[in-house]
Each structure stands twice: as C-alpha cells, then as structure tokens.
Amino acid sequence: MEDVSKLIVIGGSWGGIQAALSVLQPLPANYSIPIVLVLHRLRNQEGGLQELFERKLNLKALEIEEKEKPEPGHVYLAPANYHVLLEKDHTFSLDDSELENYSRPSIDVTFTSAADVFGENTVGILLSGASRDGSSGLKYIFEKQGLVIAQDPAEAEVATMPLAAINSIPGCSIMNVAQIQSFLLSLHEH
Amino acid sequence: MRLKEEDLFELEAEALIKEIKAQYGYDFSGYARASVYRRIKRFLGQKHLNSMGELRQFLFTDSFFFENFLQEITVNVTEMFRDPTFYLSLRENVLPILSTYPFIKIWDAGCSTGEELFSLAILLEEEGLLDRTKIYATDINQKVLRQAKEGIFSASNMAAYTSAYYAAGGKRDFSEYYTSNYGNVKFNSALVRQVVFYPHNLATDTSFNEFHLIVCRNVLIYFNRELQERVFRLFDESLVSLGYLALGKKETLAMSGISGDYNFVDKNNRLYRKTS
Numbered sequence: 001m002e003d004v005s006k007l008i009v010i011g012g013s014w015g016g017i018q019a020a021l022s023v024l025q026p027l028p029a030n031y032s033i034p035i036v037l038v039l040h041r042l043r044n045q046e047g048g049l050q051e052l053f054e055r056k057l058n059l060k061a062l063e064i065e066e067k068e069k070p071e072p073g074h075v076y077l078a079p080a081n082y083h084v085l086l087e088k089d090h091t092f093s094l095d096d097s098e099l100e101n102y103s104r105p106s107i108d109v110t111f112t113s114a115a116d117v118f119g120e121n122t123v124g125i126l127l128s129g130a131s132r133d134g135s136s137g138l139k140y141i142f143e144k145q146g147l148v149i150a151q152d153p154a155e156a157e158v159a160t161m162p163l164a165a166i167n168s169i170p171g172c173s174i175m176n177v178a179q180i181q182s183f184l185l186s187l188h189e190h
Numbered sequence: 191m192r193l194k195e196e197d198l199f200e201l202e203a204e205a206l207i208k209e210i211k212a213q214y215g216y217d218f219s220g221y222a223r224a225s226v227y228r229r230i231k232r233f234l235g236q237k238h239l240n241s242m243g244e245l246r247q248f249l250f251t252d253s254f255f256f257e258n259f260l261q262e263i264t265v266n267v268t269e270m271f272r273d274p275t276f277y278l279s280l281r282e283n284v285l286p287i288l289s290t291y292p293f294i295k296i297w298d299a300g301c302s303t304g305e306e307l308f309s310l311a312i313l314l315e316e317e318g319l320l321d322r323t324k325i326y327a328t329d330i331n332q333k334v335l336r337q338a339k340e341g342i343f344s345a346s347n348m349a350a351y352t353s354a355y356y357a358a359g360g361k362r363d364f365s366e367y368y369t370s371n372y373g374n375v376k377f378n379s380a381l382v383r384q385v386v387f388y389p390h391n392l393a394t395d396t397s398f399n400e401f402h403l404i405v406c407r408n409v410l411i412y413f414n415r416e417l418q419e420r421v422f423r424l425f426d427e428s429l430v431s432l433g434y435l436a437l438g439k440k441e442t443l444a445m446s447g448i449s450g451d452y453n454f455v456d457k458n459n460r461l462y463r464k465t466s
Contacts, residue, residue: 065440065442066222066411066440066441067415067445079439079440081439082411082440085222085224085225085228086224087222087223087224088223088224093222093224093225093411094411094440095224095225095228095265095411095412096265096267096408096411096438097225097229097265097267098267109228113224113228116196116224116227117224
C-alpha cells in the first residue's frame with residue numbers, strides 16, 4: 001500500500017486564485033490529504049503565487065517539482081507552462097506538450113491523470129473560471145467513482161467553468177465556498 | 191469497471207514498448223509512464239484507431255507510420271527564446287567566459303524542430319562568436335532534425351517570439367533574421383552554417399565529443415530517475431572541465447550522483463558549471 005490513499009485536485013481560472021484561497025483557508029497545517037492546485041495564469045509569469053498561498057494558509061504551499069510525492073499538510077501548485085501528471089507510484093511528472101483548452105497547465109490533464117491513479121479516492125473541485133478547461137477532467141473523475149464538486153455558479157466570480165461541469169456531469173455536487181470548506185474539513189482524519 | 195480498462199491499456203502499452211525496442215531499437219522503457227500513456231492515447235485518438243491491436247498492426251508494417259508515431263510520443267513542442275531570462279543569463283554569464291576559448295563546442299541535446307537551436311545561434315551571432323563555434327544538434331527523431339535544418343516556423347508564433355527575443359536581450363531588429371512567406375517564416379540558413387545535425391538517442395547512445403556547453407531543456411522531465419541518471423553521467427563525460435550545463439526550468443541535478451561536481455551559475459534558470 002502507498003502512504004497516501006486520497007488526493008484532492010482543485011482547478012480554477014479567472015477568479016480561481018481568490019476562490020482557492022477561501023476554500024483552503026480553514027484547513028489545519030496537518031490536514032490529512034494532499035492537495036494539488038491547478039490555476040491558469042499568464043504564460044511565463046514567474047512565482048508570486050506560491051508565496052501568496054504560503055502566507056495566507058496554514059498548509060505548506062509548494063510549487064510542484066517532478067518526481068516529488070504529494071504529502072499531507074501541503075498544497076501543491078502547478079508550475080507555469082507545464083502540465084502536471086501523476087504516476088502510479090504517486091509521484092508527480094511534468095510535461096511541456098501542447099496546450100489543452102488553450103492552457104498549460106491544463107486542469108483536464110491533471111484531473112484525468114489523478115483519476116487514473118487514485119480512482120475512487122480522487123476528489124475533484126472546479127472553481128470560478130472563464131474557460132472550458134476542467135469539465136471533461138471532472139467528468140472523468142466522476143466516471144472513476146471519485147467525488148466531484150463544482151463551485152456554485154451563482155457565487156463564482158465567473159460562472160463559465162463550473163457551469164460547463166454541471167451541465168456535462170449529472171451527478172456533480174454544487175457547493176458554495178462555505179460548503180466546500182466544511183466538506184473538506186469533514187474529510188480530514190485526525 | 192473503468193479501472194480494469196486502464197489496467198488492460200497499461201499491459202498493452204508495456205507490451206508495445208517492448209516490441210518497439212525489439213523491432214525498431216528505440217527504447218522507451220526509461221520514460222516516465224504517465225506522459226507516454228497519455229501520448230499513446232492521444233495518438234490513437236488522432237489516427238481514429240479503436241484499439242491498441244490496430245495501432246500495433248500499423249506500427250509494425252509501416253515504417254513511415256512509425257516515424258509519425260515516434261514524433262508524437264516524444265514531445266516536440268518547443269518555442270524560440272523560451273524563458274527569455276535563461277537566454278539573457280546565457281548571454282551575460284556564460285558567453286563572455288566561452289569567448290575566451292579559441293574554439294567553442296556546444297551540444298544542443300534534444301533539439302527537436304530547431305526553435306531552441308536558432309535562438310542559440312542568434313545569441314552567438316550577436317556576441318560575435320558564431321564563426322568559432324560548432325553546434326552539435328541532436329535528436330532521437332530524424333524527421334524533426336530535417337525540420338530543424340530547414341528553420342521554417344509558423345508565422346503565427348512570431349509576435350510571441352519577437353517579444354521573447356527582446357526580453358532575452360536581443361540587439362537587432364528580429365525581422366532581420368527571417369523572411370516571411372505564406373504563413374510561415376524561414377530563418378536565414380547562414381545561422382546554422384556552423385551546425386552539425388545528427389540522430390542521437392540519450393537513452394541508448396554514448397558520448398561522442400567534448401563540449402564547453404550542453405543545452406538540454408525539458409527533455410529529462412520525460413525520463414524516470416534511472417534514465418535521468420544515465421543522461422547526467424553522459425553529460426558529465428561529455429563536458430570539458432569548467433564546462434556549462436543548461437537544463438529546463440523544472441529540471442535539477444540535485445538528486446543525481448554528479449551534483450557534487452557542479453555549481454549553480456544561475457539557480458533560477460538551472461544553469462550549472464562543472465567545478466573540475
């Protein structure tokens with residue numbers, strides 16, 4: 001058995017940084033499930049994001065390095081200009097292949113890869129965004145019996161991304177930030 | 191149910207990797223799996239193939255089809271002056287030292303379709319070093335080597351390349367280097383007058399020369415630890431003492447056996463120098 005059995009993957013685009021910060025803010029430093037965060041950002045834009053998350057959260061924020069293994073108590077940020085994949089041994093791989101949905105990192109790529117490795121133990125959360133990226137990856141997680149959540153479009157800064165997911169996944173849970181917070185806290189194992 | 195499907199795919203993919211090695215000699219056993227599997231699935235979709243069995247049949251009866259497959263499986267996405275600060279750093283920190291050698295040898299390992307190669311050549315030209323430099327441009331894939339030699343790129347990327355060129359410290363009017371034609375641009379072939387192109391497979395081939403600078407960016411991310419280690423040893427053997435090694439922004443020597451013999455010239459840009 002591997003040391004970590006669950007993985008939370010979160011995607012966001014326009015309005016996603018703020019939403020992700022809010023969602024993760026109440027989680028304790030020893031939160032039991034590793035979190036991978038894929039946010040669209042400007043190409044070739046350097047750093048800044050990791051420092052912001054590190055400052056605002058109890059969790060430790062790291063930019064993903066290839067061949068690292070996700071650990072509890074951490075939020076892992078997809079680096080600018082690379083797709084993030086997961087290997088069977090739970091380590092990260094980076095990939096600089098074609099853009100997907102005009103994006104690199106692409107949320108679909110990471111969601112799909114996470115579901116291939118973690119199956120029903122994958123939790124996928126899609127936040128605010130003006131892109132169509134993420135919905136087919138979230139659907140794939142759902143098909144692998146993972147848990148899927150879209151941010152309530154009424155509350156999201158830009159509703160396009162969560163709406164695309166809700167429309168294509170009949171079983172998708174719809175939650176606002178406060179509900180996602182409590183849901184994540186309920187997954188925490190002391 | 192779906193999990194089983196994935197397991198079956200993996201078994202078939204692993205068998206395919208073995209067969210490719212046996213029939214064509216290309217060894218993908220040291221490649222990181224998540225990306226290889228994703229590339230294979232993507233290729234199946236592109237070619238409208240319904241099964242791995244169909245793919246096998248085409249691959250082993252049609253070498254042209256195989257060459258196409260090879261190009262898709264090995265990622266050939268690249269751009270000119272990618273990470274401009276890397277090129278700026280090369281210009282400011284490395285080329286002044288290289289200019290003290292009477293003759294400079296550079297290895298562009300995994301040169302793909304040539305965008306990085308032309309970027310390097312432009313840098314060397316502007317620093318007045320191109321005529322005493324020899325660049326060895328290698329790739330596993332002969333098809334991309336032919337493209338690299340041509341230096342023809344899509345015009346749609348030129349706006350981005352132009353701003354990257356200036357961010358990399360470009361000294362001229364970027365358009366001096368190319369001519370536009372039918373949605374493409376062709377770079378001045380004089381830029382590659384000092385370049386030797388040839389196929390080299392980092393997974394299986396050996397060292398073939400000594401270099402002052404080796405550039406291998408965003409190639410190692412596709413390899414597993416063992417293959418990465420092989421390639422690091424190969425580079426170490428191929429660098430002169432005090433030679434330079436340039437890796438991709440998310441690649442590191444830190445976990446390798448040779449890391450003790452290298453110092454950072456520019457940590458952020460993963461530019462190393464051999465200490466002995």
